[in-house]
Amino acid sequence: MAFKLTISGASASYGAVRALENVTLNVQQGETVVLLGTNGNGKSTLMKCLMGLVRPTAGTITLEADGVTHDLTKIATEDIVALGVALVPEGRRLFSKLTVEENLMLGAYRKEARPAIARNLAFAYEAFPILAERRTQLAGTMSGGQQQMLAIGRAMMSSPRLLLVDEPSVGLSPLLVSQTITKIGELRQKFGLTVLMAEQNFQQAVRIADRGYIIVHGSIAYEGKSVEDLKTNPLVKQLYLGAVA
Amino acid sequence: MFSFELLLDAVVLGLLLGCFYAAVSIGLSVSFGLLDVPHVAHPAFLVLASYGTYFLSEYGIDPIIAGLLLTPVFFVLGLGMYRLYYETFEKRGSDAGVRGIAFFFGIAFIIEVAIILLFGVDQRSVQAPYIGKSIDILSLRIPLRLVVAFIVALLLTLILTLYLSRTFTGRTIRAVAQDADALRLMGANPIATKQWAFGIATGVLGIAGALLIIVQPVEPTLDRAYIGRTFCVVVMAGLGSMSGTLLAGLILGVAESIVLTLYGASWAPAISFAMLLAVLAVRPQGLFGR
Numbered sequence: 001m002a003f004k005l006t007i008s009g010a011s012a013s014y015g016a017v018r019a020l021e022n023v024t025l026n027v028q029q030g031e032t033v034v035l036l037g038t039n040g041n042g043k044s045t046l047m048k049c050l051m052g053l054v055r056p057t058a059g060t061i062t063l064e065a066d067g068v069t070h071d072l073t074k075i076a077t078e079d080i081v082a083l084g085v086a087l088v089p090e091g092r093r094l095f096s097k098l099t100v101e102e103n104l105m106l107g108a109y110r111k112e113a114r115p116a117i118a119r120n121l122a123f124a125y126e127a128f129p130i131l132a133e134r135r136t137q138l139a140g141t142m143s144g145g146q147q148q149m150l151a152i153g154r155a156m157m158s159s160p161r162l163l164l165v166d167e168p169s170v171g172l173s174p175l176l177v178s179q180t181i182t183k184i185g186e187l188r189q190k191f192g193l194t195v196l197m198a199e200q201n202f203q204q205a206v207r208i209a210d211r212g213y214i215i216v217h218g219s220i221a222y223e224g225k226s227v228e229d230l231k232t233n234p235l236v237k238q239l240y241l242g243a244v245a
Numbered sequence: 246m247f248s249f250e251l252l253l254d255a256v257v258l259g260l261l262l263g264c265f266y267a268a269v270s271i272g273l274s275v276s277f278g279l280l281d282v283p284h285v286a287h288p289a290f291l292v293l294a295s296y297g298t299y300f301l302s303e304y305g306i307d308p309i310i311a312g313l314l315l316t317p318v319f320f321v322l323g324l325g326m327y328r329l330y331y332e333t334f335e336k337r338g339s340d341a342g343v344r345g346i347a348f349f350f351g352i353a354f355i356i357e358v359a360i361i362l363l364f365g366v367d368q369r370s371v372q373a374p375y376i377g378k379s380i381d382i383l384s385l386r387i388p389l390r391l392v393v394a395f396i397v398a399l400l401l402t403l404i405l406t407l408y409l410s411r412t413f414t415g416r417t418i419r420a421v422a423q424d425a426d427a428l429r430l431m432g433a434n435p436i437a438t439k440q441w442a443f444g445i446a447t448g449v450l451g452i453a454g455a456l457l458i459i460v461q462p463v464e465p466t467l468d469r470a471y472i473g474r475t476f477c478v479v480v481m482a483g484l485g486s487m488s489g490t491l492l493a494g495l496i497l498g499v500a501e502s503i504v505l506t507l508y509g510a511s512w513a514p515a516i517s518f519a520m521l522l523a524v525l526a527v528r529p530q531g532l533f534g535r
Contacts, residue, residue: 053426076429078429078432081430081431081432082432087430089430093424093426093430094427095419095420095423095424095427096423097419098416098419098420102410102416102419102420106416106417106420106428106431106433107431108413109413109416109417109431109432110431110432111432114413
């Protein structure tokens with residue numbers, strides 16, 4: 001049951017604009033890895049590359065699952081989802097004119113998730129009771145925090161093995177950011193998830209992380225083997241903690 | 246001249262007519278309402294299905310049965326149509342809307358010409374036990390053909406509402422125009438979803454075309470009278486709402502019927518365009534839209 005995500009030398013661009021440059025990164029089964037970086041450094045592009053929504057111009061992205069190696073740069077987004085990869089996208093990307101429950105049910109579209117749909121729905125409502133209260137409300141009419149919970153719940157409906165979370169803190173108050181990050185940590189514990197989370201809020205992200213990478217201008221600037229490693233790194237101090245290196 | 250009974254008569258007939266309008270519009274509620282495809286050839290396919298019904302009825306097949314037989318044929322036709330539209334227009338970018346209208350107008354003219362070549366310009370109609378008869382309820386005389394339309398419209402609305410809200414594919418159809426990439430992230434292919442939905446939208450025209458020729462005789466250019474009506478119903482419904490389509494159809498039916506009774510038949514066709522413009526001006530999200 002080996003499960004491993006490997007990105008090797010990946011580059012990507014939007015037209016003439018280079019968004020990723022020679023990114024190498026891996027996520028092992030059961031780990032929570034954070035990709036730290038401020039806005040505009042390529043975090044979302046990397047997430048989109050992983051889901052096949054943006055194709056890298058160079059490098060490889062592979063997912064090893066149960067002894068089979070899948071080349072994620074060659075297969076369609078739908079097939080990547082079918083392998084058990086789910087993305088909580090930046091900006092949440094909910095179906096705003098559908099109800100909370102309809103959004104959750106769409107999350108369960110993946111064939112492997114359908115037999116577990118009742119159980120997953122119960123888990124989602126247990127993890128986020130507000131979603132149960134508002135199950136018939138239109139997703140677009142909810143607050144930002146509630147929408148983020150729905151986006152996470154929707155991703156969890158697909159019974160993912162690898163959960164990708166892109167910028168869960170965007171647009172949320174500090175308290176909600178903290179609650180959201182805590183919830184992701186809990187879900188990871190409960191379901192034995194493997195998590196790769198892109199985030200700019202350093203202090204919050206490292207609370208649930210095992211280790212992490214720092215991305216600057218589309219390149220991996222530092223690989224921290226542990227949270228301690230990250231916290232004591234001079235680059236982190238320079239970028240996040242305001243200290244002059 | 247004016248009497249309460251006359252008005253009641255107009256309202257009841259209008260409700261039945263409205264159900265019929267809902268039935269011929271509900272496919273457009275999927276293709277235009279949910280998929281954002283500017284399908285102005287929708288009424289042309291409707292009339293084509295009427296001629297298909299006429300053709301089959303010449304072999305002694307009941308019009309309703311003929312409509313049901315045409316439904317899978319039109320479903321496949323719809324799959325092909327969408328594929329053609331996608332490959333030639335939608336794939337190429339964001340101004341697909343305007344060019345799409347030109348594409349579908351072209352298709353509508355091709356269908357009109359094809360019908361003229363195959364069947365001529367004369368009016369055609371079909372025979373069935375329920376055409377030409379009426380039932381009397383209290384003081385009202387209700388044409389049986391409109392009752393048939395009423396039943397079929399209710400069934401169509403019910404089936405489509407359940408399909409779109411209770412099935413995995415149905416939900417993807419309602420989601421696809423909102424955010425195609427997000428739908429990809431759910432594991433569904435947006436193009437395949439749209440194509441399937443377009444097949445359904447065209448498929449229901451099989452049975453709707455049968456209703457049309459049951460309700461009135463058809464001629465090759467009849468689709469022009471139904472562009473206003475079908476788009477009025479779908480826009481008034483709030484794009485993509487199936488139950489809204491039924492209600493909007495009823496409103497249009499009653500309005501047309503009352504105007505027809507009070508001011509004469511020549512005004513009736515203008516009603517749909519007037520209501521379409523009024524809705525777009527006052528409440529563009531539709532009366533029953535979200």
